[in-house]
Amino acid sequence: MRPQKHLLTNVLSILTLLLGGLFLYGCNQQQQQAPAQRPLPQVSYVTLEPEKISLATTLPGRTAAFKLAEIRPQVSGLIQKRLFTEGSEVKAGQVLYQINPEPFAAALNSAEAALARARASLPSLKARAARAKELVAVKAVSRQNYDDAAAALVQAEADIQFWQASLESARINLEYTKVQAPISGRIGRSMVTVGAIVSAYQPLPLARIQQLDPLYVDVAQSTSDLLSLKRRLEDGRLVKSENHNKVTLIQEDGTADPHEGVLQFSDISVDPTTGSVTLRALFPNPDAALLPGMYVQARIQEGVNEQALLVPQQGVARDPKGKPYALVLDAENTAVYRPLILDRAIGHRWLVAEGLAAGDRVIVEGLTMLRPGTKVQASPFVPEQKSTDAAQASATAN
Numbered sequence: 152m153r154p155q156k157h158l159l160t161n162v163l164s165i166l167t168l169l170l171g172g173l174f175l176y177g178c179n180q181q182q183q184q185a186p187a188q189r190p191l192p193q194v195s196y197v198t199l200e201p202e203k204i205s206l207a208t209t210l211p212g213r214t215a216a217f218k219l220a221e222i223r224p225q226v227s228g229l230i231q232k233r234l235f236t237e238g239s240e241v242k243a244g245q246v247l248y249q250i251n252p253e254p255f256a257a258a259l260n261s262a263e264a265a266l267a268r269a270r271a272s273l274p275s276l277k278a279r280a281a282r283a284k285e286l287v288a289v290k291a292v293s294r295q296n297y298d299d300a301a302a303a304l305v306q307a308e309a310d311i312q313f314w315q316a317s318l319e320s321a322r323i324n325l326e327y328t329k330v331q332a333p334i335s336g337r338i339g340r341s342m343v344t345v346g347a348i349v350s351a352y353q354p355l356p357l358a359r360i361q362q363l364d365p366l367y368v369d370v371a372q373s374t375s376d377l378l379s380l381k382r383r384l385e386d387g388r389l390v391k392s393e394n395h396n397k398v399t400l401i402q403e404d405g406t407a408d409p410h411e412g413v414l415q416f417s418d419i420s421v422d423p424t425t426g427s428v429t430l431r432a433l434f435p436n437p438d439a440a441l442l443p444g445m446y447v448q449a450r451i452q453e454g455v456n457e458q459a460l461l462v463p464q465q466g467v468a469r470d471p472k473g474k475p476y477a478l479v480l481d482a483e484n485t486a487v488y489r490p491l492i493l494d495r496a497i498g499h500r501w502l503v504a505e506g507l508a509a510g511d512r513v514i515v516e517g518l519t520m521l522r523p524g525t526k527v528q529a530s531p532f533v534p535e536q537k538s539t540d541a542a543q544a545s546a547t548a549n
Contacts, residue, residue, distance in 0.1 A: 192525060194517030195532035196480055197466065201458040201509050204497065205392060208380075209401070209450045210430070212370030216361035216443045217433075220334045222247060223356050224349045225327040226255065237340045241332045241360060248330035248357060250349070255328055259321035266314035273307050280304040336362035337439070361443055366436040368400060368412060370449045371427040377417075380453055389454035398432040399450040402441075410435045414451060460507055461500040463532075466515035467491065475501075478521060480512040480529055488523035 232249040235241055283300040286292040332338070339359045343349060349357065383389040400408035412434035421428055432449055434441065441447075467475050475493055478486040491506035507513065514521070515532050 191528040192517055192521060194480075194486075194514045194521065194527045194529050196512040196514050196529050197463060197532045199460050199462065199507055199509055199511045199513060202461060203455065203457045204459045204461075204502075205455050206389065206453045206495075206502075207399075207450050208372075208376070208453055209448050210370040210372055212368050212430075212447055212449050214441050214443050214445045214447060215367040215369055216336075216363060217365050217367055218334050218336060218360075218362035219443075220332070220336075220360045221356035222330060222332070222358045222360065223352055224248070224250060224330055225351055226250060226324050227350045228254065228328065228348070230343055230345055230347045230349060233341055233345055235338055235341075235358075237338065237358075239338060241335065241338050243332055243335045245332045246329045247332055247338070248343075250328040250330065252325055252328040255321065255325040259318065259325050262314055262318040262321045266311065266318050269307060269310040269314050273304075273311065276300070276304040276307045330357065332360055334360055334362060336360045363439050363442070364436045366434050366441050366443070367415075368398070368432045368434055368447060368449055370430050370432070370451075371422070371425065372417075372430055373425075373427050374421055375426075377428055384454060389456055392452060392455045395452050395454060397452055398434070400434055400441075401448040401450065403446055408434065408441070408447075410437075412449070456502075458509075460503045460509065461497060462503055462507065462513055463500055463515045464496065466513045466518075467493070467501050468518060477507065478514045478518065478523065479507070480514065480527070484527055484529050486514060486521055486523050486525050486527060 228250040230248055231251050233247070234249060235245070235247050241247065280297075280300040280303070283292060283297040287294055287297040337360070339361070341358050342355055343357050380389070384391065396414040398412040398414055400410075400412060402408055412432040415431045415433050418429040418431075430449075430451070432451075462477065467477055469475050475491045477489050477491055479489050481487050489506050489511075491501075492504045494502040494504040496502075512529070514527075514529075517527070521527070
């Protein structure tokens with residue numbers, strides 16, 4: 152019996168070990184199958200604070216001469232002389248061309264002679280009319296004789312007036328043979344040469360004079376932007392600054408013009424092809440660095456936004472439809488979706504028109520694969536420049 156009892160004990164011990172091993176194996180399998188708890192996503196945020204900023208808009212435009220005069224002859228004739236240097240400065244009243252004056256001088260002399268002849272006959276006609284008046288009173292001559300004498304006198308006086316006018320016209324035409332500059336400015340190339348035949352008030356100008364100092368700059372602003380600016384000024388979101396009518400000019404090569412311009416006016420009509428309104432600014436141009444027709448950009452002051460909210464550009468994303476949005480942290484550090492309306496980019500930040508408020512914590516780092524409603528572990532955002540400055544200061548201190 153004892154050997155059987157001993158055998159049974161051994162069997163039970165072996166079974167106990169097997170069952171224990173199976174139990175431990177099952178526990179290990181359950182532990183391996185149980186998912187490990189994921190750590191919370193790490194994000195960085197900025198807290199929005201209102202800022203006072205001066206807003207300006209940059210608009211494309213072109214320069215235009217302050218004054219432009221197209222030189223055309225006022226009489227017909229042959230060009231005898233050109234009395235200016237192309238591209239030079241000319242003064243108002245300066246003679247530019249000389250048209251052959253001989254035919255006009257002859258017409259002037261003819262008018263003077265005709266006037267002298269008409270005046271010479273006037274005394275005798277006056278005397279004849281006076282005598283006829285005395286004689287008709289005593290019926291020494293017929294009434295018809297008196298009427299003829301009076302009519303001859305009136306006709307002579309009318310002839311004198313006619314030739315006086317003809318003489319003045321001939322004198323004016325003779326003066327017009329000297330083609331003068333109507334304004335001061337820089338004259339361009341001559342369209343005609345000496346010996347050319349010109350006609351009075353011909354379509355082709357002989358030359359053009361442009362006054363370059365000061366200079367106009369005409370820029371186009373869309374009506375939607377104009378209405379938006381007007382509404383923001385009316386509701387107080389923008390306040391006009393002291394320099395609201397000042398304009399800064401950026402030339403074609405990207406350099407800023409050293410002189411500051413002044414906004415003159417806004418056109419009262421809208422271009423139907425572009426839907427824009429023309430704004431005109433006046434710029435000093437003492438060194439003639441700007442020429443008419445140049446493409447420029449004008450930076451016009453809009454006003455001051457005293458409660459501006461600026462968000463780093465990396466904190467703004469766009470949905471599949473291209474609409475901007477941001478993820479904001481709530482009190483429990485959960486990402487919340489906020490659709491945005493952006494005004495413009497200012498440096499590396501967006502100016503937010505709608506969608507955010509002062510005190511909001513906007514996530515700017517850790518946005519990759521982050522979805523709204525996700526709980527996160529957040530820390531304040533430290534710009535790279537500040538980090539670099541701190542590292543440099545630390546290195547200097549060491």
